[in-house]
Structure formats: C-alpha cells, structure tokens
Amino acid sequence: MEYKVIEENGKVMVEGIKDFEPSHIFECGQCFRWNREEDGSFTGVAKGRVINVLKDENNIIFHNTNKEEFLNIWVDYFDLKRDYGKIKESLAKKDSVMKEATHYGTGIRILNQDEWEILLSFIISSNRSIPLIKKSIESLCKRYGCFLGKYKGKKYYDFPKLEALQNKSVEEIKESYTGYRAKYIVDTVELIRQKKVEIYNLKNLSTEKSKKELLRCSGVGPKVADCILLFSMGKFDVFPIDVWVRRIMEYFYFSEGTTLKKIQIFAKEHFEDMAGFAQQYLFYYARELGIGK
Structure with a gap:
C-alpha cells in the first residue's frame, strides 16, 4: 500500500489511503470503544492510547499521535498493509448482492484488536x-x-x-x-x-x-x-452469525427458517477464506438499508 505520512503539531496526516471510511470501520459492529464526535471524527481507545480519526477529503488525519507511533502501532491496528480493493473486487464477482454490499461499505477495514x-x-x-x-x-x-x-x-x-x-x-x-x-x-x-x-x-x-x-x-x-x-486473531475464514445476520442471509440467499448450519456451510463454500470480510460488508449494507430488522 502506498501512502504519504506527514507529522505536524500532535497529529499525523496520511495522504493516499484507499478504502478507509471511519464511519464504515467504527459502525460495522466490530468495536465498542469508538465514538463519533460533533465534527464527524471518531475518538477511540486502543493499544493503551487515546486517538482521534478524521477523514478530510482524501486524507485521513490521526490526532493525538505521532509518526513513529502511527507506523509502529496504527498501521497494523487499522490493517493498512492489506489491499481491500482486491478483496472487494474478488467478493463482487461472487454475486450481485456482494457487488452492492462492497460498494455500499467500501471503506470498511477489519481492525486488529486485542x-x-x-x-x-x-x-x-x-x-x-x-x-x-x-x-x-x-x-x-x-x-x-x-x-x-x-x-x-x-x-x-x-x-x-x-x-x-x-x-x-x-x-x-x-x-x-x-x-x-x-x-x-x-x-x-x-x-x-x-x-x-x-x-x-x-x-x-x-x-x-x-x-x-x-x-x-x-x-x-x-x-x-x-x-x-x-x-x-486474523481468522478471516469465519462467518459470525447472530439473529440479524441470519435474517440478512435469509433475505438475500435463502428462505426464512434456514438452519444456521446450512448458512455456515454456504458461507464457507461461497466466500471461502474471505467469509469474514463478506460478513462485514453484508452486515453494514443490510443495517444501513434496514434489512433484517
């Protein structure tokens, strides 16, 4: 991944990060210690630190950190070395539902949490x-x-x-x-x-x-x-299913009353080692559209 890191006055500005949308990342059900601020930024606690993340046009600004900390901690935490464009491209080829879901939650990244x-x-x-x-x-x-x-x-x-x-x-x-x-x-x-x-x-x-x-x-x-x-733990071949995800899968892929086992087998075979990413795109897509409630 190519991006430019600039440090100034207690913040780090990163130019050129692709597939990074704070609201998609922090509001897709994977984390609970990030909260939206009035200016649209998100403040969170992770890795024993407090950090604020703001998207400003094509730049991501990380407040309350420095370049060394960003490179040693936050690059891994935000999974910035992974090419999510390739993941979305592969999933979009699976079916029309995933094509829409990856487009809708285009800025999702799976955090590497403790x-x-x-x-x-x-x-x-x-x-x-x-x-x-x-x-x-x-x-x-x-x-x-x-x-x-x-x-x-x-x-x-x-x-x-x-x-x-x-x-x-x-x-x-x-x-x-x-x-x-x-x-x-x-x-x-x-x-x-x-x-x-x-x-x-x-x-x-x-x-x-x-x-x-x-x-x-x-x-x-x-x-x-x-x-x-x-x-x-970076196990991207899993596909977490709760009541909501089950309804989502029934809405898009199955009829009502489908067993969890059948959904799990389908997810494993259909999405393979990208099942976890698929789940996150589907979860965000359906939640935003009010599907499965």
Whole structure:
C-alpha cells in the first residue's frame, strides 16, 4: 500500500489511503470503544492510547499521535498493509448482492484488536444493543482500567488488564451493568488466569482449534467465538452469525427458517477464506438499508 505520512503539531496526516471510511470501520459492529464526535471524527481507545480519526477529503488525519507511533502501532491496528480493493473486487464477482454490499461499505477495514479485550467485550455483547454494550464496557474501564489522561476535556481509561479483574465477585462486576453476563466474566477471568486457555496464543492455531479453545470460556458460543477470531486473531475464514445476520442471509440467499448450519456451510463454500470480510460488508449494507430488522 502506498501512502504519504506527514507529522505536524500532535497529529499525523496520511495522504493516499484507499478504502478507509471511519464511519464504515467504527459502525460495522466490530468495536465498542469508538465514538463519533460533533465534527464527524471518531475518538477511540486502543493499544493503551487515546486517538482521534478524521477523514478530510482524501486524507485521513490521526490526532493525538505521532509518526513513529502511527507506523509502529496504527498501521497494523487499522490493517493498512492489506489491499481491500482486491478483496472487494474478488467478493463482487461472487454475486450481485456482494457487488452492492462492497460498494455500499467500501471503506470498511477489519481492525486488529486485542484478544483479551475482544473476548470480554463480546461476552458482554450477547443479546444486547450497541449503546448498552458500550455503557457496560466503559463502566468496567472506569472502575478497573488505568487512567490514560484527558482528551478534549474528557477522561479516558484503558481496558482492564486480567490482574485488575481477578478475585472480583459477580456482584462487583454486575455494578458495570453487565447483568447475567457478570458470572461469565468472573468465570472467564479465572479460566484465563489459570492459563487453561492461552488467549494470546490462539491465533497461532488453526481456526478450528482456536475456536474449540474459545468455546471453553464461559459465555462464549459459536457466534461470539467467531467474532473474537475475526476481530482479534486474523481468522478471516469465519462467518459470525447472530439473529440479524441470519435474517440478512435469509433475505438475500435463502428462505426464512434456514438452519444456521446450512448458512455456515454456504458461507464457507461461497466466500471461502474471505467469509469474514463478506460478513462485514453484508452486515453494514443490510443495517444501513434496514434489512433484517
């Protein structure tokens, strides 16, 4: 990927990034710690840092960072070395639905997020709306995460480390609006603490083996496991299916009442090793058009 990186006054301006639209990236269901500002930019917490991202015509401006940090951290986080133009071109050839979906969500990129954070975040996400998920996560961060400082007058906290959540009771975790998921969090914290699941080693395993390990975690079912694999472990052959994605697939490809297994088989065979990318384009496309609700 060719782009020009210019640093000035606490910000980095990048010219020539293709296939990068902040709203597509941050509003396609893959992350919960990014929020839209009044000026249309997005402020988020990742990698122990607070960063603001703004698209200005053909340039992307990263505020509250520097060139060295951008090259060493954010290039990987935003998956800037991957050619999404080729991915969209390949998927568009699959069928007319994907041709429309890739055009509609043209600026989507799959973020390379922290495995531990994504594990707990998607346990919290089960059967909830995004505003409630964000509320729970921010509460946990404020209670147990390290203070990172202020940005534009607002205080920001890092995602809690494993150590900070050890020996916390279900009732304590419930104070962060997690509901019945509090027990899942407490049990999963203990499982990871005992190294019964090596969360940071799973990406080195096959998709099948890493998924099997994730399913040992309390509160992790097939859909949540697939989300963790896709959004933090680079397993792009998975196709997360929740109620909404199932409706989307029934709307575009099947009749109502199709089994999850049939949809999974179809996605694996039809989209192959690009299934995860296809899911994100379909999810964003259908949500924006109000399909599947």
